[in-house]
Amino acid sequence: MHDPRRIEAFLYDEAAFLDRPDLDGWIALYTEDAYYWVPAAEDQADPINHVSHVYDDRVMMEIRRRNFIHPRASSKDWPVRCSHVIGNVRVRESTGSEVIEVSSNQHVVVHYREEQRVYAFKATHELVPTGDSFKIRSKRVDLINPEAPQTSLVIYL
Amino acid sequence: MQSIPDRNFDSLVTPTRLHRSLYTDPDIFELEMERIWGEAWIYIGHESQIPEPGDYFTTNINHKMPVVMIRAKDHTIHVLHNRCGHKGAKVVESRSGHVRGALRCAYHGWTYRFDGSLQKVPNEKGYEGTGIDLSDPCYSMQSLAQTSSYRGFVFATLSESAPDLETWMGGAKACFDNLCDRAPEGEVEVAGGVLRYEHACNWKFILENLNDTMHPMVVHESIVKAAESYIATLPPEAAEQRREAEIIPPFGASYEKFEDSGITGFPFGHHYDGGKTSIHSGYAVDPDYYNAMVAAYGKERSEDILAFNTHNVLFYPSLTIKCAVQNIRVVRPISVDKFVVESWSFRLKGAPESMLQRTLLYSRLINSAMGMVGPDDLEVYRRAQEGLASSASEWVEFHRQYGKDLTQTDRIVGGGTSDLDMRTQYRAWKAYMEKSPQGHIRHA
Numbered sequence: 001m002h003d004p005r006r007i008e009a010f011l012y013d014e015a016a017f018l019d020r021p022d023l024d025g026w027i028a029l030y031t032e033d034a035y036y037w038v039p040a041a042e043d044q045a046d047p048i049n050h051v052s053h054v055y056d057d058r059v060m061m062e063i064r065r066r067n068f069i070h071p072r073a074s075s076k077d078w079p080v081r082c083s084h085v086i087g088n089v090r091v092r093e094s095t096g097s098e099v100i101e102v103s104s105n106q107h108v109v110v111h112y113r114e115e116q117r118v119y120a121f122k123a124t125h126e127l128v129p130t131g132d133s134f135k136i137r138s139k140r141v142d143l144i145n146p147e148a149p150q151t152s153l154v155i156y157l
Numbered sequence: 158m159q160s161i162p163d164r165n166f167d168s169l170v171t172p173t174r175l176h177r178s179l180y181t182d183p184d185i186f187e188l189e190m191e192r193i194w195g196e197a198w199i200y201i202g203h204e205s206q207i208p209e210p211g212d213y214f215t216t217n218i219n220h221k222m223p224v225v226m227i228r229a230k231d232h233t234i235h236v237l238h239n240r241c242g243h244k245g246a247k248v249v250e251s252r253s254g255h256v257r258g259a260l261r262c263a264y265h266g267w268t269y270r271f272d273g274s275l276q277k278v279p280n281e282k283g284y285e286g287t288g289i290d291l292s293d294p295c296y297s298m299q300s301l302a303q304t305s306s307y308r309g310f311v312f313a314t315l316s317e318s319a320p321d322l323e324t325w326m327g328g329a330k331a332c333f334d335n336l337c338d339r340a341p342e343g344e345v346e347v348a349g350g351v352l353r354y355e356h357a358c359n360w361k362f363i364l365e366n367l368n369d370t371m372h373p374m375v376v377h378e379s380i381v382k383a384a385e386s387y388i389a390t391l392p393p394e395a396a397e398q399r400r401e402a403e404i405i406p407p408f409g410a411s412y413e414k415f416e417d418s419g420i421t422g423f424p425f426g427h428h429y430d431g432g433k434t435s436i437h438s439g440y441a442v443d444p445d446y447y448n449a450m451v452a453a454y455g456k457e458r459s460e461d462i463l464a465f466n467t468h469n470v471l472f473y474p475s476l477t478i479k480c481a482v483q484n485i486r487v488v489r490p491i492s493v494d495k496f497v498v499e500s501w502s503f504r505l506k507g508a509p510e511s512m513l514q515r516t517l518l519y520s521r522l523i524n525s526a527m528g529m530v531g532p533d534d535l536e537v538y539r540r541a542q543e544g545l546a547s548s549a550s551e552w553v554e555f556h557r558q559y560g561k562d563l564t565q566t567d568r569i570v571g572g573g574t575s576d577l578d579m580r581t582q583y584r585a586w587k588a589y590m591e592k593s594p595q596g597h598i599r600h601a
Binding site: 038040041044048049050051052053054055057059060062063064066067070071072073074075076077113147148149150151152153154 | 252348349350351352353354355356357375376378379380382383384386387398401402405497500502510513514517520521522525526527528529531532533535536537539540
C-alpha cells in the first residue's frame with residue numbers, strides 16, 4: 001500500500017503546474033501512453049464512439065503544449081491563471097495491478113479574458129509508481145455539467 | 158444610433174458594406190428574430206433522434222420560443238409549440254426523452270396527444286356554461302405554421318407563407334443528398350452525442366466565418382504550426398499518431414488552394430465552398446468504407462459521391478453541414494451579443510464504425526469549446542464585437558472580387574477567396590428584413 005499522503009501530495013504537484021500554468025512541467029508527469037479525457041456526457045462509457053470535450057493522447061497533448069505558447073494563438077493572448085482546490089481524495093489499489101486509481105473532487109477557478117469561471121468535477125487518475133514518485137497514465141475529468149453549453153477553455157483542468 | 162428602417166435597408170446594407178449596428182443594436186436583433194428567424198425554415202432536429210412514438214426532442218426555434226419535435230402514434234413527426242394551451246407553461250422540460258400515453262403539463266395536468274391536440278382537462282365540469290370552446294386549437298399545443306423534412310432532416314417555420322422546404326433549399330439541397338449518399342445504405346442517423354458551445358458575440362459572425370477562406374491561415378496558424386512541428390518529430394512507424402495529427406494542417410491551407418475550391422451561392426442566403434475540392438478532400442479514405450460504398454453503388458457512382466467535396470454548407474440562418482465529415486452545427490441566437498452552437502455527428506448507415514469515430518474525433522478537435530480551432534475563431538469574433546463599438550467607422554466592408562461573380566440559372570459562382578458568401582447571405586438578410594421576394598437569382 002502506498003501512503004495516501006504521498007498520493008495527495010502528487011495531485012497537489014500536478015495542480016501546481018496547471019495553476020501557473022506550466023504545461024512543459026505538467027506533461028512530464030504523464031506516461032508516453034497517457035490520455036487526458038473530459039467526457040461530454042454524464043457517466044460516459046466510451047471516448048471513441050461518443051464525442052468528448054477533450055480526449056487527448058500524448059500526440060494531442062504535445063500539439064496543445066506547443067500551441068499554448070505560440071505567439072500567433074490569439075485565444076492564448078490572454079493570461080490564464082488557475083486555482084485548484086482538491087478534496088475527498090480516495091485511493092483504490094488492487095492486488096496484482098501496479099496501477100493505483102485515485103479519485104478526487106476538484107474545484108478550479110479559472111481566470112481568463114478578465115473573467116473568473118468555476119469548474120467543478122470529479123477527477124479520476126490512474127497512477128503508476130515510478131522511481132520515488134508516480135506518473136499519470138490517465139486522467140478523467142467528469143464535470144458536474146458536461147452537457148451544458150461551455151465557453152472557450154484553453155487550459156487543461 | 159442609426160435609426161432602423163422599416164422597409165428599405167439601403168442605409169444599413171450596400172453591395173459591399175454593412176453598417177456596424179447589425180452586430181450591436183438590440184433593436185435590429187429583435188427585428189432579425191421576427192423577420193429572418195420568423196420567416197425562414199429553421200433546422201429542428203433529425204428523425205433518427207425520435208425513432209419511436211412518444212420520443213421527443215426539444216429546442217428553441219429562435220432566441221427564445223420553445224418547441225418540441227415528437228413522433229406520434231402513426232409515426233408522423235410533429236413540431237409543436239412547447240406551451241400549454243391553458244396558462245402557457247412549457248409542457249416538456251427535458252432536452253430529449255420518451256413519454257407514455259400523453260404529454261402532461263406539470264402545472265394543472267392538462268394532457269395532450271402527440272400531435273398536440275388537447276386530450277383531457279382535469280375537473281372539466283368547471284368550464285361548463287362558460288362559453289369556452291376547448292376544441293379551439295388555441296387550447297391545444299399548436300403545430301408550427303409548417304413542418305417538413307428532407308432525407309430525415311426536420312425543419313419548421315413560423316411562417317405560413319414560406320415556400321416549401323425543397324424550393325427554399327434550392328440547389329444547396331444536393332449537399333443533403335451528398336451527406337446521405339455517403340452512407341452505403343443511403344441514410345444517416347444521429348450518433349455519439351452533442352457538444353454545446355456558447356459564443357459571447359453576435360450570431361452572424363459564425364455564419365460569415367464558415368466560408369471566409371481568408372481567415373484560416375491567419376487565425377489557425379498557431380495550431381497548424383504546432384501540429385506540423387510535432388509531426389516532424391514522429392518516427393516513420395508512428396502511422397497512427399500521424400493519421401490523428403493530419404486532421405489539423407488543412408486548416409492552414411494556402412490562399413491558392415482555397416481560391417481553387419470556389420464558392421457557390423443560392424437564393425435565401427445558402428452557400429458552400431468547395432465542390433470538386435475542399436480542405437477535407439486530402440483525408441485518406443478508409444478502404445473498408447470504400448469497399449462498402451462500391452458494393453452498394455458501384456465504382457463509378459461511389460467515386461462521384463466521394464468526389465463532391467464541400468467544406469461548409471450554410472442553410473441560412475440556422476444550420477451548417479459538413480457532408481464530407483458527417484457533422485452539422487446548429488446555430489441559436491440568444492441576444493444581440495450571445496448565441497449557442499450545437500455540434501451533432503452522424504453515423505453513415507452501412508459504413509464501418511471507424512467512419513463515425515473519425516467524425517467524433519473531428520468534432521472534439523475542431524468544434525469543442527475546449528478544442529484547438531473553435532476558441533481561436535471565437536476570439537476573433539469577440540474582438541470584432543468589441544471593436545465595432547468604436548465610432549471610427551460606421552462600416553465593415555466585403556469587396557473581395559466584387560463584380561466578378563458569375564450568375565448561372567439557379568446559383569452564383571465565384572472564387573474561393575471572394576466575398577461571394579457575404580454577398581449571398583446579406584442579399585438574403587436584406588430581402589428578409591425588407592419583406593421582399595427572393596426566390597430567384599437576381600442578375601446583378
